[in-house]
Amino acid sequence: MTPNQPHATLFIQCLVDGFYPEVAEAMVKVLRRLGVRLDCPTDQTCCGQPAFNSGYRGEARKAAKRFIALFENSAAIVCPSGSCATMVRRHYPELFESDGPWLERALRVADKTYELSQYLVDVLGVTDVGARFCGRITFHDSCHPLRYLGVREQPRRLIRAVAGAELVEMVDSDRCCGFGGAFSVKYPDISTAMVEYKAQRIIEAGVDAVVGCDMGCLMNIGGYLSRMGADVKVMHLAQLLAETGEG
Amino acid sequence: MAEIACERYKDMAATGIADPVLQRALINLQHRFGRGTAEAYRNLPEGPELRFQAKAIRQHAIDHLDLLLERLADKIEARGGHVFFAEDAEAAVTYCQKVADRRGVKRIVKGKSMVTEEIGLNPALMADGIEVTETDLGEYIVQLAGDHPSHIIAPAIHKTRKEIGRLFADKLGIPYTEDPPTLTRAARKALREKFMAADMGITGCNLACAQTGHITTLSNEGNIRMAATLPKTHIAVMGMERVAARLSDHAILFRLLAMGAAAQQMAGYVSYIGGPAGPDSLDGPEEFHLVILDNGRSRILADPEFREMLQCIRCAACLNVCPVYGEIGGHAYGYPYSGPVGAVVTPLLVGVNRAKDLCQGETLCGACRDACPVAIDIPRMLLALRAKLAVGDDRWNVAPAGPAERAVYRIWSRLIGNRRAYDLCLRAAGAGGRLLAGKDGMLGRLPGPLSGWTRSRNLPSPAAKSFMQRWKEMEGEGGSNHD
Amino acid sequence: MTDPRRTSFLKRVRSALGNPLRDESAISAAFADPRPAATAALAKRMRERPPEERAALLVRLSEAAEPLNIQLVQVPDETAAVEAIARIVANSLPEWGGEKRAAAWDHPLISALNLQDALADLGVPVFVTRPAPDVDRGRVRRAVADAFVGVTSAEWCVAATATLAARNPPGAPRSVSLVPSIHVAVIRAEQVVADFQELYALLNAEMDEEGRGLTDAMTFITGPSKTADIEATLVHGAHGPRELHLIVIHG
Numbered sequence: 001m002t003p004n005q006p007h008a009t010l011f012i013q014c015l016v017d018g019f020y021p022e023v024a025e026a027m028v029k030v031l032r033r034l035g036v037r038l039d040c041p042t043d044q045t046c047c048g049q050p051a052f053n054s055g056y057r058g059e060a061r062k063a064a065k066r067f068i069a070l071f072e073n074s075a076a077i078v079c080p081s082g083s084c085a086t087m088v089r090r091h092y093p094e095l096f097e098s099d100g101p102w103l104e105r106a107l108r109v110a111d112k113t114y115e116l117s118q119y120l121v122d123v124l125g126v127t128d129v130g131a132r133f134c135g136r137i138t139f140h141d142s143c144h145p146l147r148y149l150g151v152r153e154q155p156r157r158l159i160r161a162v163a164g165a166e167l168v169e170m171v172d173s174d175r176c177c178g179f180g181g182a183f184s185v186k187y188p189d190i191s192t193a194m195v196e197y198k199a200q201r202i203i204e205a206g207v208d209a210v211v212g213c214d215m216g217c218l219m220n221i222g223g224y225l226s227r228m229g230a231d232v233k234v235m236h237l238a239q240l241l242a243e244t245g246e247g
Numbered sequence: 248m249a250e251i252a253c254e255r256y257k258d259m260a261a262t263g264i265a266d267p268v269l270q271r272a273l274i275n276l277q278h279r280f281g282r283g284t285a286e287a288y289r290n291l292p293e294g295p296e297l298r299f300q301a302k303a304i305r306q307h308a309i310d311h312l313d314l315l316l317e318r319l320a321d322k323i324e325a326r327g328g329h330v331f332f333a334e335d336a337e338a339a340v341t342y343c344q345k346v347a348d349r350r351g352v353k354r355i356v357k358g359k360s361m362v363t364e365e366i367g368l369n370p371a372l373m374a375d376g377i378e379v380t381e382t383d384l385g386e387y388i389v390q391l392a393g394d395h396p397s398h399i400i401a402p403a404i405h406k407t408r409k410e411i412g413r414l415f416a417d418k419l420g421i422p423y424t425e426d427p428p429t430l431t432r433a434a435r436k437a438l439r440e441k442f443m444a445a446d447m448g449i450t451g452c453n454l455a456c457a458q459t460g461h462i463t464t465l466s467n468e469g470n471i472r473m474a475a476t477l478p479k480t481h482i483a484v485m486g487m488e489r490v491a492a493r494l495s496d497h498a499i500l501f502r503l504l505a506m507g508a509a510a511q512q513m514a515g516y517v518s519y520i521g522g523p524a525g526p527d528s529l530d531g532p533e534e535f536h537l538v539i540l541d542n543g544r545s546r547i548l549a550d551p552e553f554r555e556m557l558q559c560i561r562c563a564a565c566l567n568v569c570p571v572y573g574e575i576g577g578h579a580y581g582y583p584y585s586g587p588v589g590a591v592v593t594p595l596l597v598g599v600n601r602a603k604d605l606c607q608g609e610t611l612c613g614a615c616r617d618a619c620p621v622a623i624d625i626p627r628m629l630l631a632l633r634a635k636l637a638v639g640d641d642r643w644n645v646a647p648a649g650p651a652e653r654a655v656y657r658i659w660s661r662l663i664g665n666r667r668a669y670d671l672c673l674r675a676a677g678a679g680g681r682l683l684a685g686k687d688g689m690l691g692r693l694p695g696p697l698s699g700w701t702r703s704r705n706l707p708s709p710a711a712k713s714f715m716q717r718w719k720e721m722e723g724e725g726g727s728n729h730d
Numbered sequence: 731m732t733d734p735r736r737t738s739f740l741k742r743v744r745s746a747l748g749n750p751l752r753d754e755s756a757i758s759a760a761f762a763d764p765r766p767a768a769t770a771a772l773a774k775r776m777r778e779r780p781p782e783e784r785a786a787l788l789v790r791l792s793e794a795a796e797p798l799n800i801q802l803v804q805v806p807d808e809t810a811a812v813e814a815i816a817r818i819v820a821n822s823l824p825e826w827g828g829e830k831r832a833a834a835w836d837h838p839l840i841s842a843l844n845l846q847d848a849l850a851d852l853g854v855p856v857f858v859t860r861p862a863p864d865v866d867r868g869r870v871r872r873a874v875a876d877a878f879v880g881v882t883s884a885e886w887c888v889a890a891t892a893t894l895a896a897r898n899p900p901g902a903p904r905s906v907s908l909v910p911s912i913h914v915a916v917i918r919a920e921q922v923v924a925d926f927q928e929l930y931a932l933l934n935a936e937m938d939e940e941g942r943g944l945t946d947a948m949t950f951i952t953g954p955s956k957t958a959d960i961e962a963t964l965v966h967g968a969h970g971p972r973e974l975h976l977i978v979i980h981g
């Protein structure tokens with residue numbers, strides 16, 4: 001182990017943990033390939049975003065405290081979800097606005113929390129991770145990483161560097177897919193209309209795969225495409241970057 | 248007060264979604280204006296940072312609102328104008344009725360004004376036997392059709408040229424046509440007669456200037472200028488927050504307003520009006536009245552969480568980018584203010600519980616914040632409203648969510664506080680999911696709370712093993728340590 | 731004198747703001763120029779604008795005017811301006827039928843054009859909006875409504891947006907640029923300013939110098955009247971003028 005070897009702590013979105021463990025595994029594969037030393041507090045559960053978005057700030061605060069306690073000693077915290085990273089970076093400090101000691105801890109954690117593509121490009125300074133994937137790819141911008149973390153170019157640069165991949169922009173790539181967590185359950189008609197629009201743009205783009213940085217959106221988009229029987233692969237960025245074209 | 252139908256958000260949204268004409272119109276609108284606005288901001292010589300300067304100007308005005316309104320009123324009164332401070336909609340409407348009555352008004356021409364919709368001015372004046380004609384082309388169409396506006400700036404966006412052609416053939420007696428220039432000309436002719444015959448003009452006010460004591464009106468059509476110039480009496484109604492401190496503040500705000508509203512560099516017409524026409528003037532109204540309306544705004548002002556909303560200059564840029572508005576249209580919001588701005592303003596004006604679907608029926612995507620010429624953080628305020636709906640709030644008289652919903656979050660909170668219990672749940676859900684899943688591992692139509700989701704989309708079933716389990720197996724039990 | 735409604739309204743506003751201190755210095759702070767240095771720099775820039783920059787402004791103006799459907803005519807002198815106006819009057823027909831009539835501001839630049847004589851050759855009478863004691867406003871209104879061309883000037887023209895700006899003192903009524911179907915505005919090249927910052931800096935400076943504030947109505951005009959209310963299709967001539975001709979006199 002070289003002394004300069006980067007060290008990151010895995011912050012796994014609950015949705016990925018329970019439903020898409022393969023996405024987290026892909027992320028581990030990519031990070032290890034780049035020589036990042038990893039650890040993972042296996043006691044972690046949920047960052048509290050669902051409660052926060054529904055207005056349950058007390059519950060969200062509890063989840064946040066738990067998260068902060070678990071992660072505050074990490075060097076860098078890396079998350080495969082732009083939305084959860086936004087929760088920690090943006091909303092944790094808001095939650096403790098009037099609680100000095102916790103605010104300080106929240107800010108410290110917020111400062112070193114990164115969405116995966118941010119970590120790779122902005123922190124590690126890497127764009128070519130040695131991935132290979134043959135096909136046309138379009139990228140869906142998830143709202144929170146795009147508008148709150150400024151994640152726009154990072155994933156695109158990573159995708160462009162994938163051997164064999166061609167990045168094709170869909171129309172309105174930055175338009176919300178209609179997931180919105182509880183929104184998609186409470187307002188299914190509106191949510192469906194939104195994901196239908198998104199799915200049409202994806203299909204129009206004539207791609208082999210749609211790639212994103214958040215499994216919430218991808219579950220929504222994928223669920224719709226799968227019901228349509230559309231022949232478009234839905235991949236998390238980590239999965240694309242983990243591809244080596246062997247098998 | 249305007250009619251309030253916020254309770255029907257879901258139904259009206261479904262109606263909007265099922266209307267193919269509306270769908271096409273909304274896409275057209277958003278592509279044209281939404282994109283144009285973003286491009287206009289990008290090309291600003293001062294850079295996109297100008298929005299934050301504009302925001303600071305608006306905040307300065309709001310923070311000194313009492314002083315600004317006082318100065319504005321003093322100056323207008325000094326020029327012989329009348330200023331009426333209206334605490335609520337009723338006071339404002341009654342005042343307008345009285346002026347109309349005293350002046351023997353029979354015919355009123357109106358410029359588009361959201362605030363007059365808010366206070367329900369037209370129906371009240373019409374009930375007094377006065378003819379009230381909306382003169383903005385879009386508003387005119389909507390009024391002829393007996394309909395409601397569905398967009399702050401483009402009120403008739405939900406109507407096709409065919410519908411308008413039939414409407415004009417029917418109401419104006421012109422031969423059927425669907426040619427926009429011909430239709431516009433027909434309205435121009437009909438409305439010109441109205442302008443000439445009107446004895447009162449009623450307009451809103453885009454942004455007054457306290458320093459000099461003027462209201463301003465912006466339009467592209469020229470109808471508001473007509474309404475403020477030709478009739479003998481002019482009444483302008485403004486929400487109390489629509490004022491800037493200094494004349495030079497307008498230099499930035501009007502440009503951004505034009506960009507936000509119509510992706511223009513500048514509105515076609517900007518008029519500064521500081522009172523009635525002077526004694527030697529050759530035109531302009533003999534009497535000028537300014538109605539300054541509170542109607543719940545001081546309550547918003549008093550709450551630091553929502554004060555930011557008073558920076559709004561009602562440009563509608565947020566509507567033009569909102570993916571929810573883009574699907575459901577303006578009628579779904581059940582109140583004159585629609586889209587993201589409506590989702591915050593309406594609950595604060597009509598009651599948060601009553602308009603709870605407006606607070607919750609968005610995805611918090613943040614497109615509105617980026618499009619807003621004064622960078623209002625609408626998602627932040629939607630979250631604040633949701634917090635009130637969850638646990639209740641005295642200041643805003645909000646009743647908390649029902650016990651069932653609160654129990655869900657309490658249980659969830661306990662569960663995520665204990666990884667072992669959490670694992671048990673994941674495993675149980677996994678087992679259940681695998682029983683129901685199809686060959687591809689996806690869940691199809693489900694009953695209960697997920698029925699809406701699965702009506703149009705498949706759901707993945709939970710994995711047999713969570714990632715945390717897999718990690719522990721990969722790394723051995725010491726996986727969680729910082730080695 | 732004190733209106734109780736106003737008092738209680740403003741009291742409510744003040745209390746919503748947390749009853750901040752409202753002494754003299756708070757009041758002057760509320761209206762003070764937030765960036766006096768920038769304003770001074772702007773004034774200096776305008777005063778010292780070299781000729782080649784002035785020429786560039788006119789290029790900028792014509793670039794802004796084109797997409798707005800403004801007919802920009804640059805002429806060397808007053809005679810050419812009169813000819814341009816006569817051409818417009820001769821080549822267009824009254825939108826609402828009837829005889830050709832024109833209306834024009836009582837304004838030094840416009841009066842110098844002597845339009846009454848020039849258009850008499852075409853048989854077109856010109857109504858000049860000359861203020862007089864006990865003027866019959868009804869007559870003015872009819873005359874302006876009967877005119878198919880309205881000729882005005884402007885105090886400034888903003889190159890960046892092709893916006894005409896003018897205060898409306900008695901001789902320069904607002905309806906002349908609004909009610910006739912064709913609006914012709916005549917300005918001198920020196921009246922062109924770069925952008926809105928400059929325009930407002932000038933307005934501020936005049937207010938300060940004259941100490942009278944902005945007493946009159948004031949109108950900014952950017953292009954002919956337009957609407958996009960039918961399927962977001964742009965149509966010119968909604969309620970105001972269908973055409974806007976801007977004549978810039980050089981020299």
Ligand code: SF4
Nearest residue numbers: 559560562563565619
């Ligand atoms: S919130 Fe912003 S974008 Fe929306 S109407 Fe108000 S000023 Fe315009």
